[in-house]
Amino acid sequence: MAEAYYILALNALKGDVLMALSYLKQCDSLATQIQVRQQQLKNLKLYSAIYSKLGQVRQEKEYLEKYINLRDSLFQDVVTRNLNLIPLKIKEEQYRLQLSKQEARILNQSVTNLFFIFVFVISVPFLIVLIVLLRKN
Numbered sequence: 001m002a003e004a005y006y007i008l009a010l011n012a013l014k015g016d017v018l019m020a021l022s023y024l025k026q027c028d029s030l031a032t033q034i035q036v037r038q039q040q041l042k043n044l045k046l047y048s049a050i051y052s053k054l055g056q057v058r059q060e061k062e063y064l065e066k067y068i069n070l071r072d073s074l075f076q077d078v079v080t081r082n083l084n085l086i087p088l089k090i091k092e093e094q095y096r097l098q099l100s101k102q103e104a105r106i107l108n109q110s111v112t113n114l115f116f117i118f119v120f121v122i123s124v125p126f127l128i129v130l131i132v133l134l135r136k137n
Contacts, residue, residue, distance in 0.1 A: 002030035002039050009046060013053070021050050039068050 005027030012020035024046055044067035051059040096102035 002027045002034070002036060005030065006039065006046070009050075013046075013050060017050055017053050037070065037074055041067065041074065044070060098117065109137060123129075 005023050009020045009023035009027060012023055024043060028040065028043045028047075029045060044063050047063040048060050048067060051063060053056075
């Protein structure tokens with residue numbers, strides 16, 4: 001819903017700047033209520049553009065500063081979130097390494113078991129033939 005008011009504000013900015021400001025205030029109110037920070041960021045930039053068009057430099061500067069502060073805050077949140085994920089990624093890699101070691105161990109044991117089965121299958125008939133030949137002699 002907030003996005004709809006934002007689009008209305010953008011379209012109204014081409015003609016009626018005061019109407020654009022009205023739509024943007026409604027958009028900003030909704031974005032603040034539902035705490036959509038990306039929308040709030042876009043709103044602050046549009047506020048700055050509207051006040052620039054109205055020639056109100058002080059308000060333009062004020063909203064531009066708010067825009068920069070919120071943008072930096074969002075960036076800091078992303079950086080912090082990514083830094084918090086690093087230990088989880090390290091644990092995940094350690095777990096993968098353990099799994100691959102276990103797989104290698106299991107594969108090695110399987111090869112060893114197959115080798116012993118092969119030797120047993122070959123040696124038993126050979127021993128039987130050898131025993132039969134020795135008894136005949």
